[in-house]
Amino acid sequence: MVALRVKSGLFMGFGGALVVVGAVMVAYWDSIFMAQLRRMMVLSPTSMSFGLWREIPIPMYLECFMFNISNIDDILAGKNVSINVVQMGPYVFRESHTKVNLTWNPNSTVTFYNKRVWHYEPEMSNGSLSDMVTTINPVIATVAHVMRYERVAFNVFVDSFLRMFHDNMFLTANVSQWLFDGIDDRVIDIAEKIPFITINIPYDKFGWFYTRNGSLEFDGIFVMNTGAEDFSQLGNLEMWQHSNRTLYRGECGEVRGSTGELWAPELGQPEVTIFAPDICTYMILPKDKSVTVQNIEGVQYAANSSLFDNGHNYPHTACYCAMNRDRNCLPSGALNVSACRFGAPAFVTLPHMLNTDPYYPSKISGLHPMPEHNFRLALEMFTGMPLAVTAQLQINLLVRHVAGITINNALPDGDTLVPMFWFRQELVMDEMYASSARFALRLKNWMPVGFYVLTGIGVLLLLWGVIILIRKILRSQDSTPILEDSSSSETSQQ
Numbered sequence: 001m002v003a004l005r006v007k008s009g010l011f012m013g014f015g016g017a018l019v020v021v022g023a024v025m026v027a028y029w030d031s032i033f034m035a036q037l038r039r040m041m042v043l044s045p046t047s048m049s050f051g052l053w054r055e056i057p058i059p060m061y062l063e064c065f066m067f068n069i070s071n072i073d074d075i076l077a078g079k080n081v082s083i084n085v086v087q088m089g090p091y092v093f094r095e096s097h098t099k100v101n102l103t104w105n106p107n108s109t110v111t112f113y114n115k116r117v118w119h120y121e122p123e124m125s126n127g128s129l130s131d132m133v134t135t136i137n138p139v140i141a142t143v144a145h146v147m148r149y150e151r152v153a154f155n156v157f158v159d160s161f162l163r164m165f166h167d168n169m170f171l172t173a174n175v176s177q178w179l180f181d182g183i184d185d186r187v188i189d190i191a192e193k194i195p196f197i198t199i200n201i202p203y204d205k206f207g208w209f210y211t212r213n214g215s216l217e218f219d220g221i222f223v224m225n226t227g228a229e230d231f232s233q234l235g236n237l238e239m240w241q242h243s244n245r246t247l248y249r250g251e252c253g254e255v256r257g258s259t260g261e262l263w264a265p266e267l268g269q270p271e272v273t274i275f276a277p278d279i280c281t282y283m284i285l286p287k288d289k290s291v292t293v294q295n296i297e298g299v300q301y302a303a304n305s306s307l308f309d310n311g312h313n314y315p316h317t318a319c320y321c322a323m324n325r326d327r328n329c330l331p332s333g334a335l336n337v338s339a340c341r342f343g344a345p346a347f348v349t350l351p352h353m354l355n356t357d358p359y360y361p362s363k364i365s366g367l368h369p370m371p372e373h374n375f376r377l378a379l380e381m382f383t384g385m386p387l388a389v390t391a392q393l394q395i396n397l398l399v400r401h402v403a404g405i406t407i408n409n410a411l412p413d414g415d416t417l418v419p420m421f422w423f424r425q426e427l428v429m430d431e432m433y434a435s436s437a438r439f440a441l442r443l444k445n446w447m448p449v450g451f452y453v454l455t456g457i458g459v460l461l462l463l464w465g466v467i468i469l470i471r472k473i474l475r476s477q478d479s480t481p482i483l484e485d486s487s488s489s490e491t492s493q494q
Contacts, residue, residue, distance in 0.1 A: 034265075037265070037383060038227075038231050041227065041231075041234060041262075041264075041383075041384070042226060042227045042228050042231065042234065043110060043224075043226040043227060043228075043234065043235075043262065044104075044226065044228070045104070049262065052261075053099065053261050053262055054098065054099045054102075055096070055097065055098045055099070056096070056097050056261065056427070057433075058427055058428075058429065058430055058433065059094070059427075059430070060094070060095045060096070060097070060425070060426070060427045061092055061093065061094055061095060061121070061124070061425075061426055062092070062093045062095045062118060062423060062424070062425050063089070063090035063091070063092050063093075063423065063424040063425075063426070064089055064090060064091045064092075064093070064175075064179060064421060064422075064423045065087050065088065065089040065090050065091075065351070065421060065422050065423070065424075066087070066088045066089055066091070066131075066133045066135075066175060066178065066420075066421045067085040067086070067087060067088070067133075067135060067366075067419045067420060067421060067422075068085065068086045068087075068088055068133045068134055068135065069083055069084065069085055069134055069135050069136075069170065069418075070084050070085070070086050070366075071083070071084045072134060072170050075410055075411065075412070076168055076170075076410060079412075080412045081412065082363055082364060082365045082412075083363065083364050083365070083411065083416065083418060084364075084365045084366050085364060085365070085366040085367065085419055086366055087366070088126075088127055088131060088133060088175075089125070089126055089127060089175075090125060090126055090424070091120070091125050091126075091127060091129060091175055091179070092120075092121045092124040092125045093118035093119060093120055093121060094118065094119045094121050095116060095117070095118050095425065096116070096117045097114060097115070097116055097261075098114075098115045098116075098117075099112040099113070099114060099115075100112065100113050100114075100115050100216060101113050101216070104226075105223070107229075108225060108226050108227070108228040108229040108230075109223050109224060109225055109226060109238050110223070110224055110226055111221065111222070111223050112221070112222055112224070113216050113217060113219070113220075113221055113222070114219045114222065114259070115214065115215070115216050116212070116213075116214075116215075116218075116219065117213060117214050118180070118209075118213050127175070128175075129174060129175045129176035129179075130174050130175070130176065131174060131175050132172055132173070132174055133172070133173065133174070133175060133178055134170055134171070134172040135170065135171065135418070135420055136169060136170065136171070136397050136399060136418050136420070137166060137169055137170060137171035137185075138171075138206055138344060138397060138420075139185045139187050139188060139206055140162055140166060140169045140187075140407060140408055141169070141344070141345055141397050141398075141399055141408065142342075142343060142344040142345065143158065143162060143187065143405075143408075144399075144400070144402045144405045144408035145338070145343065145344070145345040145398070145400070145402075146343055147402060147405060148400065148402045152403045152404040153404070154404070155402060155403060155404025155405045156404045158404070158405055159404055159405045159406055159407055159408075161187075161190075162187065162405070162407050162408075163407055165185070165186050165187055166187075166407065168407065168410060169399075169407055169408055169410050169411075170410075171183070177207060178207060178208060178421070179207060179208055179209050180207060180209050180210065180212070180213055181205075181207060181210070182203070182204075182205025182206060182207035182210035182211075183205055183206050183207060184204075184205055185205070185206060188203070188204065188205070188206065189204065208395065208420075208421065219277050220240055220241045220277050221240070221241060221242065222237060222239070222240055222259065223237065223238045223239035223240070224236065224237055224238065224259065224262075225237075225238055227262075227264060231264055232264050233264065234262055234263070234264040234384070235258040235259070235261065235262030235263055235264065236256065236257065236258055237255050237256065237257060237258070237259065237275050238255070239255055240255045240275065240277060243255070246280045246281055246340075247280055247339045247340060248280070248281055248319055248320060249319045249323070250318075250319030251316065251319060252281060252317065252319035252320050253281070253319070254282070255275065255282075256273055256275065256282050257272075257273030257274050257275040257282040257283075258272070258273065258274060258275065259274075259275060260274055260377075260386070260389060260391070261386070262384075263379055263384035263385075263386065264384050265381065265382055265383060265384045266299075266379055266381055266384055268287075268299065268381055269287075270286060270287050271284050271285060271286045271287060271301065272284075272285050272301050272377065272379070273285075274377070276393075278340075278393070279335060279337050279340060279348050279393075280337065280339075280340035281320075281335070283303065283307060283375065284306065284307070285301035285302055285303055285307075285375065285376075285377055286301065286302070286304055286306075287299055287300075287301055288300045288301055288302035288376070291378050291387070291388075293378055293387040293388050293428065293429060294387070294429055294430075294431065294438075295438065296380055296387060296429075296438060297380070298378045298379055298380045298381065298387045299378065299379055299381055300376055300377070300378045300388075301376070301377045301378070301379070302374050302375065302376045302377075303350065303355070303374055303375040303376075304355070305332070305333075305355050307350070307355070307375070308320075308332065308333050308334055308335040308348065308349060308350075308356075309332040309333070310329060310330075310332060310335070310336075311325070311329075312331060312332040312357070313332055320335060320336070321336075330347070330359075330398075330417070331356075331357035331359045331360070332356070332357050333349055333350075333353065333355055333356025333357050333360065334347040334348065334349045334353075334356055334357075334360060334396065334417060335347060335348045335349075344397070345397055345398040345399075345400070346395060346396070346397060346398075347395075347396045347397075347398055347417055348393050348394065348395060348396070349393070349394045349396060349417075349419075350369075350373055350374060350375060350392070350393065350394060351369070351373035351392050351393070351394045351422040351424075352367045352368055352369035352370070352373055352394070352419075352422070353367055353369060353394070353396075353417075353419070354369035354370070354371075354373045354374060355369075355374075360417045363413055363416050363417070364416075364417075364418070364419060367419065373392060374390075374392075375390065375391060375392055375393070376388070376389075376390045377389050377390075377391075385429075386427070386429070387428075387429050388426075388427065388428045388429065389425070389426065389427045389428075390424065390425075390426050391424070391425040391426075392422060392423065392424040392425070393422065393423065394419055394420075394421070394422035395419075395420045395421055395422070396417045396418060396419050396420060397417070397418050397420055398415070398416070398417055398418075399411050399415075399416045399417075399418055400414060400415050400416075401414035401415075
């Protein structure tokens with residue numbers, strides 16, 4: 001009897017303990033997981049996220065596609081033809097990002113510069129950096145753009161000046177010069193010395209990424225939230241270039257969004273915001289669809305027609321144009337970044353003018369926009385881990401007829417957005433980090449199942465202990481009457 005009582009007590013004790021532990025862990029597991037995730041993700045010199053953020057270990061590549069104008073002779077001959085462009089490339093560069101000159105601020109922010117370095121990958125490229133590309137001369141287009149409001153007499157003088165160095169508005173150079181090495185142009189040196197040409201270009205050559213390779217300061221100085229006080233703000237920018245505003249008016253000029261490396265757990269929010277220093281503003285990407293990358297489920301965010309709208313279709317984007325909505329406020333789909341690029345008439349679109357107003361591609365032949373040209377970002381929702389990034393944008397120059405500057409007026413149409421090149425920056429989680437992510441997600445999803453099983457085992461042990469106790473009681477009750485009957489019989493016989 002004593003043994004049964006001990007056995008019953010052990011079963012009920014262990015069972016009760018398992019039920020309590022299992023039930024408590026089921027109830028609080030999500031909170032425990034998020035607390036651990038926060039400990040790992042909040043940015044600090046000792047956090048797990050720091051090493052991944054400071055220097056991204058996953059291979060990253062920059063693919064550049066150049067547009068060569070193939071019908072220069074017809075245009076110069078005065079034929080009323082559309083510009084025909086032929087895409088060249090990609091020219092692929094391995095890219096590395098390193099955060100340098102870090103300062104940890106007491107208000108849960110960190111100040112840093114982003115150093116980017118590119119190495120050419122010939123075996124991944126389609127073509128050579130020595131390939132020749134002919135397109136609009138950005139220097140001529142910029143001078144004409146700056147002088148567009150000047151008197152014709154001044155512009156005639158400027159036109160004569162430009163023709164001293166150039167025969168026409170087109171320029172041929174190799175890919176390396178267009179991208180990183182830069183192109184010599186005497187106009188740049190001399191134009192800055194002419195008092196009525198207000199051009200302030202701090203470079204001695206022109207190149208889309210000239211002086212940028214390995215530069216500490218080209219991207220600017222960033223102040224980013226570490227998430228220590230408010231985990232939901234992890235990775236969000238607080239300031240850029242020592243200010244919380246950029247050159248645009250209203251809400252368009254706010255410094256906001258992530259630089260793309262760190263994200264707080266999003267848990268299915270309808271949109272994400274990315275700050276892009278190249279265009280001095282942020283981009284909003286709405287939720288697109290569910291995706292699976294390396295067997296990890298996530299949500300893809302992608303640009304829609306609101307990207308680079310300037311109030312034509314979405315009123316809240318009107319701040320990308322001047323208050324008076326003048327001639328410079330072009331149709332939707334192209335963002336004017338001239339003030340961000342030293343006065344050059346540069347406009348940013350999606351590649352091949354995807355999702356732009358038909359006004360733009362109607363003047364260009366050779367463009368083939370496809371859904372694959374869209375700007376996309378995939379995130380794992382519970383951890384905020386980036387699964388895949390396809391950041392792609394196109395640089396275009398606005399060529400507009402300017403009275404008196406005839407060298408700039410060769411195009412048949414007086415208002416043409418000419419595609420110069422587009423780039424794709426791509427990052428996909430590799431297997432090593434995918435396996436770590438899958439392990440973390442298994443813990444999150446399967447640990448509650450284990451706790452339910454633990455609770456179930458505890459219930460079974462508890463029931464078994466109760467059953468043993470009941471059987472003991474019943475057995476005791478069955479034996480008592482027998483002893484009493486025997487005692488009564490012996491008494492009657494005596």
